[in-house]
Amino acid sequence: xxxxxxxxVESRPLLQVDGLVVHYPVSRGIxxxxxxxxxxxxxxxEDISFAxxxxxxxxxxxxxxxxxTTTGQxxxxxxxxxxxxxxxxxxxxxxxxxxxxxxxxxxxxxxYQDPYESLxxxxxxxxxxxxPMLIHGIGTSKADRHxxxxxxxxxxxxxxxxxxxxRYPHELSGGQRQRVAIAAGLVLEPxxxxxxxxxxxxxxxxxxxxxxxxxxLRRSGLAILMITHDISTAAHFADRIAVMYLGRIVExxxxxxVVTDPRHPYTRALMSVVxxxxxxxxxxxxxxxxxxxxxxxxxxGCRFHPxxxxxxxxxxxxxxxxxxxxxxxDDHRAACLFTRLAGPGFPATAAPxxxx
Amino acid sequence: MSGxxxxxxxxxxxxxxxxxxxxxxxxxxxxxxxxxxxxxxxxxxxxxxTTAILxxxGLLPPSATVxxxxxxxxxxILAGGDSSMRPHRWTDxxxxxxxxxxxxxxxxxxxFQITEPMELHGLASGDAARRHAxxxxxxxxISADHADRYPHEFSGxxxxxxxxxxxxxxxxxxxxxDEPTTALDVMVQAQILQLxxxxxxxxxxxxVLVTHDLPVVAEICDRAAVMYAGKIVETxxxxxLYHDPRHPYTRLLFAAIPxxxxxxxxxxIPGAPPRLDRPLVGCPFxxxxxxxxxxxxxxxxxxxxxxAEHAAACHLNDPALMVSS
Numbered sequence: 097x098x099x100x101x102x103x104x105v106e107s108r109p110l111l112q113v114d115g116l117v118v119h120y121p122v123s124r125g126i127x128x129x130x131x132x133x134x135x136x137x138x139x140x141x142e143d144i145s146f147a148x149x150x151x152x153x154x155x156x157x158x159x160x161x162x163x164x165t166t167t168g169q170x171x172x173x174x175x176x177x178x179x180x181x182x183x184x185x186x187x188x189x190x191x192x193x194x195x196x197x198x199x200x201x202x203x204x205x206x207x208y209q210d211p212y213e214s215l216x217x218x219x220x221x222x223x224x225x226x227x228p229m230l231i232h233g234i235g236t237s238k239a240d241r242h243x244x245x246x247x248x249x250x251x252x253x254x255x256x257x258x259x260x261x262x263r264y265p266h267e268l269s270g271g272q273r274q275r276v277a278i279a280a281g282l283v284l285e286p287x288x289x290x291x292x293x294x295x296x297x298x299x300x301x302x303x304x305x306x307x308x309x310x311x312x313l314r315r316s317g318l319a320i321l322m323i324t325h326d327i328s329t330a331a332h333f334a335d336r337i338a339v340m341y342l343g344r345i346v347e348x349x350x351x352x353x354v355v356t357d358p359r360h361p362y363t364r365a366l367m368s369v370v371x372x373x374x375x376x377x378x379x380x381x382x383x384x385x386x387x388x389x390x391x392x393x394x395x396x397g398c399r400f401h402p403x404x405x406x407x408x409x410x411x412x413x414x415x416x417x418x419x420x421x422x423x424x425x426d427d428h429r430a431a432c433l434f435t436r437l438a439g440p441g442f443p444a445t446a447a448p449x450x451x452x
Numbered sequence: 453m454s455g456x457x458x459x460x461x462x463x464x465x466x467x468x469x470x471x472x473x474x475x476x477x478x479x480x481x482x483x484x485x486x487x488x489x490x491x492x493x494x495x496x497x498x499x500x501x502t503t504a505i506l507x508x509x510g511l512l513p514p515s516a517t518v519x520x521x522x523x524x525x526x527x528x529i530l531a532g533g534d535s536s537m538r539p540h541r542w543t544d545x546x547x548x549x550x551x552x553x554x555x556x557x558x559x560x561x562x563x564f565q566i567t568e569p570m571e572l573h574g575l576a577s578g579d580a581a582r583r584h585a586x587x588x589x590x591x592x593x594i595s596a597d598h599a600d601r602y603p604h605e606f607s608g609x610x611x612x613x614x615x616x617x618x619x620x621x622x623x624x625x626x627x628x629x630d631e632p633t634t635a636l637d638v639m640v641q642a643q644i645l646q647l648x649x650x651x652x653x654x655x656x657x658x659x660v661l662v663t664h665d666l667p668v669v670a671e672i673c674d675r676a677a678v679m680y681a682g683k684i685v686e687t688x689x690x691x692x693l694y695h696d697p698r699h700p701y702t703r704l705l706f707a708a709i710p711x712x713x714x715x716x717x718x719x720x721i722p723g724a725p726p727r728l729d730r731p732l733v734g735c736p737f738x739x740x741x742x743x744x745x746x747x748x749x750x751x752x753x754x755x756x757x758x759x760a761e762h763a764a765a766c767h768l769n770d771p772a773l774m775v776s777s
Contacts (some may be wrong), residue, residue, distance in 0.1 A: 159637040160608075269724050299496050300664050300708045305720035325637055331714030355714055369642035370712040371667035375690040383642045387607050 108186055109147040110319045111171065111288055116144050116180035116190075118166050122392060139391045140166040142343040143180070145418075150287070153310070153320040155330035155351070157366075158340035161388050164323045167340075168290045171321065172204055173197055184288070202232050205281030209293035211273035215265040222261040225249070225280045232284055248279040253309055271302035278309065289313065292323045307333050327366055331355040336427075339363045342399045343391055345418055349428035359421045359430040361404050398433070406434060455526065456484045457658055458508075458545070458626050463520035465503050465512065475729040477503040479682035480520075485626065490652050490659045492669030492676030492690070494705065498725050500682040501662045502550065505628045509547050510537030542569055546624035550631045552615035556603040562589075562614045563599025569621045588617040591654075592647060609640035613647065620651070626658045627651070633668060645672050666705050670694060675761075678702045681726050681736035684755060688762035698764035700741050735767065747773050 118141040124133050141163040148154045156164040169175045171182055173189060182190040189200055208214040215224055225245045228234075235241035249257035252275040265273055274294060281289060291310060295303040311333055314320050324330055330337050331351050338348040339362065347360040358364045368382040384403045389395060395402050401411035411433060418431045465478040478500045485491055493501050506512050508522055510530075522530040524544060529536050549555065557565055566585040570576045576584050586596030592613040603611055612632065619627060629648065633641040649672050652659045661673055669676050670690050677687040678701060686699040697703040707719045723740040726732055735741070738748040747753075747767045755765040767773050 159639060300666075300705065301496055301721035303720065304708055304710075304718040305722075307718070308720070326710075327638075328710040328712040328714070331712060332710040332718055352714060355712060366638060367712060369638050371641075371645075371665070371671040373667045373670055373706055373709065373711060374694055375670050376695075381642050381646075383646055384639055387609055387640065 109149045110185055111148040111321070112181075112183040113147070113167075113171065114145045114181045114183070116141055116167065116170060116182065117178040118163075118170050118175055119178050120175075136392050139343050139394050141170065142394070144340075144343075144345050145180075146338055146345065146348065148288070148319050148321060150319050151314055151317050152336070153314045153322055153334045154336045154338060155322045155324055155334035156338050156340055157324055157327050157330045159325060159388055161342075161391060162340040163343040163391075164340050165292055168206070168292055168321060168323050171288075172206055172290055173200065198232070202234075202284045203286055204288045204290065205284060205286040206290040206292060207274070207277050207281055207294055210297045211270060211277050212265075212297065214277050215273055217265050219264075220261065221249070221263050221265075221268075221276050224265075224276060225283055228280055229283050234284060244283050245279075248283045249276075251282060251313075252276070252279045253305070254279070269302070270298045271306055274298060274306050275309065278306075278313075282313070286318070288319045288321065290321045290323070293325070294322070295329070296324070296326065303329075327355065328370055339366065342388055342394060344399060344431065346400065346432070347430040348418065349421075350425060353425060353428055357424065357428075359424070359428070359435050360400075360432045361406050361435055362400050363430075364435075365405070398431070400432075408434070456523075457487045457525060458485045459483065459521075459523040460504070460508065461521040461523065463504060463507060463522070464518070465500070465507050466517045468515045468517070469729060473729055474517075477516075477682055477728055478507065479728075481677075481679070481682075481684050483677060483684075483687075485658050485660065487625070487658055488652060488656045489675070490649070490661065490673045492666075492673040493660060493662045493679060494664065494666055494669055494676055495679035496664055496725055499679045500728075501679050502630055504679070505547065505630060505660060505662055508628060509541055509545060510534060511541075511547075542619075542624060543573060543575075543622045544624055545626045545628065546619040546622065547628040548615055548619045548630065548632050551635070552618075552632075553608060553611035553635070556611060556614065558603055561600050561602055562606070566599070566614070566618050566621050569618065573622050575622055585617075585621070588620055589614070591620070591651070592617045593643075608636060609643060612636065612640075612644055616644075616647065616651075620655075624657070626660065628660045628662065630662045631664070632661070634663065634665070641668070648672060665709070667709055678705065681732065682728055683736070683765065685737065685766070686764040687755075688759075688764075692759065692762050696759075696762075698758045698762065698769050699737075699766045700743050700768070701737050702764075704742070735765075743768060 120138040120140055122136040122138060124135060156167060158164050166175060170177050177190045181188045222245060225248055226241050229241050235244055246257045249260055254260045254275055295306050310320055322334055334351045337351045337354040338345045341362050347354060347363045355367060358367055365382045365384050386403060397412040397414055398416055401407040416431045416433045418429045420426060421428050421430050460481060460483040463478055463481045466474045466476050468474050481504050495501050507518050512518060521528050524540055529540050563585050566588055567581040570581045585599055589599055590596050594610055594613055606614060633644050648659055651657050661669055663669060673690055675689050676693060677684045680701050686702045693702055694706060704719060704721045708721060710718045721740055726736050734750050735748040735752055738744045753765045753767045755763050757763050758769045
């Protein structure tokens with residue numbers, strides 16, 4: 097058979113994002129509008145592509161303003177893509193009209209960073225979990241919905257469920273609230289879960305519990321797009337990591353490989369500044385100066401070059417694409433003209449001769 | 453060698469509750485800090501870290517009752533109430549509050565907010581105060597000509613630097629920093645930690661870093677105390693805390709944070725810290741402890757020395773109990 101136009105269902109990823117671009121217009125204000133000041137745009141996400149399979153967890157890792165949350169929102173169709181395609185199970189959802197979105201919303205659920213704010217304080221746990229079922233017409237009767245609600249509570253580790261059904265959010269701990277938020281998503285039996293910083297508001301002692309729950313859900317078939325600033329968490333729980341900087345994916349690969357053999361200077365710097373637990377482990381952190389530039393005025397060439405410790409003249413003019421790195425797995429890609437060529441152990445600060 | 457700069461001895465804080473009861477937030481904490489030292493105070497939310505350092509600043513609300521001794525170079529500054537505390541607040545002991553970067557006054561320039569405490573304390577005014585504000589901004593890594601700007605013109609990292617400059621306005625000797633990097637990105641966190649280290653080295657500043665994040669403490673502090681349920685349960689050098697923890701809570705707190713290489717297993721500590729508005733029986737950590745045994749249910753372990761400069765409050769360190777069980 098020649099290359100089939102339609103890939104077999106098993107090998108097709110659940111989510112395939114190609115060339116996604118999201119821009120936000122910047123308000124010019126009344127003076128700007130009257131004087132026809134040129135309209136500026138925030139280049140939140142600029143041409144990114146990734147795929148996510150069933151039973152897989154992909155972590156989008158980066159600092160504030162890198163576009164990771166916007167990417168998640170575009171997948172959920174909470175923001176509109178300027179261009180690019182978002183294939184869910186082979187169907188492009190990027191261009192769906194708003195009327196067609198409801199069935200999609202059932203298939204993709206999100207859990208937010210702050211369970212103190214994402215749960216309605218006036219809803220009991222039971223109501224929080226039953227409401228999405230009512231909206232999406234799931235469950236044949238009240239008894240059926242109750243059964244599904246109890247099953248969801250059990251699935252997220254709130255035992256025994258009857259202890260929690262009648263409680264209000266203020267009667268729950270942070271970890272329990274986040275579990276309720278996850279249960280409210282699970283009752284719709286989604287295929288894809290977007291988890292936007294699911295544990296960063298929680299106490300360190302309960303984070304691992306919530307992350308292990310996500311890991312269990314992944315094993316049971318759910319695809320999870322985790323959005324996090326914490327590369328250590330991503331290294332532990334995700335199958336693959338995509339590191340984002342200023343609207344672009346700068347490095348992508350298997351989680352273990354990206355953290356042990358990072359090829360992009362930005363990933364290397366990120367890894368070096370993660371605080372070490374062992375006081376004897378005093379490798380010098382490679383602290384980048386300044387902060388991520390304003391995404392309205394994106395630097396030309398490689399977006400990272402103004403802060404890059406190994407930048408060459410060519411980096412300010414040539415935009416490196418995300419390409420496979422040498423001496424690594426096929427799916428390990430980095431967007432750097434130099435470091436992706438170098439094997440493991442390549443010193444982070446050495447600069448190879450310019451190719452121009 | 454001179455004695456300790458700041459000592460806290462047997463500090464207790466109770467909060468009156470509306471129902472007539474009280475909450476024993478800090479239950480006999482003692483610390484000793486020397487000049488130029490970087491010290492960490494670590495624990496989960498609600499274990500009394502912030503209450504303890506607010507007591508050191510004398511900034512607790514009227515509903516709080518404070519007992520114990522706070523000695524600055526040997527003089528008890530707590531005994532005389534607010535009038536003995538006030539001369540030292542900001543001029544000797546200063547604090548960067550949790551979320552300070554989001555609490556700057558949005559309608560005043562950053563420079564004004566740094567000069568204000570100098571003028572209130574009569575340390576400098578007019579041009580001299582403005583010049584000093586510029587120096588402070590330069591010291592925290594912000595160009596002096598940014599003094600005329602408003603907080604909204606600053607990024608999060610710059611606002612946190614400005615908040616640190618404000619705390620340093622009256623040349624304190626001790627800086628209490630409450631979760632100074634919690635809301636920041638890792639790269640900005642690294643920059644702020646680097647700044648705190650530079651300040652303690654250059655100015656001889658004693659730094660108390662309060663955080664739930666043990667690796668952050670391990671990164672920059674020499675010693676630390678781990679707090680649980682209002683008590684200090686272990687205190688030692690960072691090296692001993694990591695390589696030879698003598699309280700299960702310390703060991704679990706380290707294990708709850710994923711290591712960046714993704715190798716070691718991450719654990720969660722079951723349950724939650726106990727409520728402090730009722731008396732506790734036995735060790736407060738016993739219900740969550742993976743190594744609890746009979747004495748833990750009935751007797752609360754005292755903080756006892758287990759090694760040089762290393763103390764822990766756990767029955768596992770008591771040879772007599774270990775033999776009998």
